Amino acid sequence: MRSLNLPTSRSQRAPRPDRSATWAFWGLVGPLVMGLIVFTIVPLVWGFALSFQNARGTIEFDVSRWVGLDNFRRTLADPAFRESLITGALYAALVVPLTLVFGLALALLVNSVRRGQAFFRTALFMPTAVSFVVGALIWKIGLFNGLSFGIANTVLGLFGWDPIVWTLTSPWVWVVLVSLRLWLTLGFNMLIFLAGLKEVPAQLYEAARIDGASSWQSFWGITFPLLRNTSIFLLFVNVIGALQAFDEFYNVLGSGVSSLSSSLAGRPPIWYIYDTGFATADYGRGSASAFLLAGIILLATLLQVRLFGLGQRQND
């Protein structure tokens, strides 16, 4: 994903490796590499092995429990798995474009004022301090409470509309979930876009202005193309984040989720994995569904790479 350009060009100046340097290297890199082996590689291999065996209620390797592709087949045949994929895809399809468009819009707005810029930036970034858990409670019980005292219903009431049972009815629950994620993540996206905007050389705008370009034209001609790398970075971050969403679904939907699953706002993929893995203690099926999902995310990522041509990026 990122270029591995080790400083070969600088190696003339770089000191030569020797025994003491080798010791120092492993001493410094050791804790991290050990940690990554134990808590990433070992689980990866272990989970992969478990996904091919009947691991109901057990976490041990056991060749006699080998079931081949059974776990994968049963996961793919499970309607709940497919529903969770639809939920995840729909959520990403709603959240990602909105986040990118609004994130850029906020950055442009904040960037265009001088006086008070720091205040507005802080205000819009502030929600990043809030966890999805707390955000979900504020949204569920405060803003989008289904009773008439919820803020959204209070506002609707001003226009004489009836209260909406936000978190328990299908199109509306998406309003709750999407607006919550926007509130929590737009600040981060705005900040990254702002950093990208500041890197656009001012002379370019100056030159465009002299050539008689309108600010609309210079946005599409200068700003937008130069924000390409920033946008691609954020696209990846947001797609991966949305597909792995768990906290807000778990806390907003709570126990209401089963009544919803038929109307598309069911469990997202991670919740499905959580349930198959833990609630039923079927670690084989849980692992198999995790790998299936990872494969799908990988495919989606590769598709994005193809579509947006990553790799033209100038690093460092």
Next chain:
Amino acid sequence: MRAWPVKRKPIPPGRVALYAALILLAFLFLFPFFLTVRNGLMADRDIIGDQFILFPLPPHWEYLPQTLFDSRDVNILLGLRNSAVVAALQTFFGVLFASMAGYALARVPFRGKSLVLGFILATMLVPGIVLFIPKFVLVAKLGWVNTLQGIVVPEMFSAFNAFMFRQYYLDFPRDMEEAGRVDGLSWTGVYRQLALPNSKGILTALGVLTFISSWNSFLWPLTVGQNEKLWTVQVAVSAYNNTNASYHEIFMSSVIAVVPLVVVFLLFQRWIIEGVKFTGSKG
């Protein structure tokens, strides 16, 4: 007083619209904070009452100590303590290990370096969800379910932070470390006495970002720390979903869970912004 056209240029209407939009947005983004504090200080009958009350006067300040110290439903004080311990440990060791590795990868001469870097970057490509169940399985095997180390240790190794440190140390002035080498410092000595003290900025930036994500994480502590005594503040707040706690208590505990991070935000704002920018430009 008709002198205004002479004295100062009239503000163009575009500016006014711009500021109006920004003020509206700032209001929208900050309103949920206000709502949380308001509901936390308000009696339940007023929260659910037909008459909308903007802010309770006088506010029920006593709800704060009540929620903190004698809540029947959830021990939020213990949650705060657990979160503080977990976040502090993960931040300290996470950033330390990442900076050590980042320095070695950027500067210490070693032939297989690009392989090690490749390995570290490759682990970043493994999606968190794939690891979620097997990581729990491993922790179970180690006997770490319902232990502090089970919550802390598996989440302590950030390949991403190590990569960020590497990018940072690539630009570290070579002259300084050469002088150190000439003075007889070993490579670890150079790291400890020259590199580390001269990278306070990035240490703070990545440290604060690590602290925030650690404080706010939910799924892992929920899974590993099932025992109520190990609930982090997020798990504790989430547990209100299954209680009949009063509204003001839920909101007051939300305030309690958020305030530490708001303080961190305001204190370290500059570093957070630097860190996010650095992440964005080097990521």
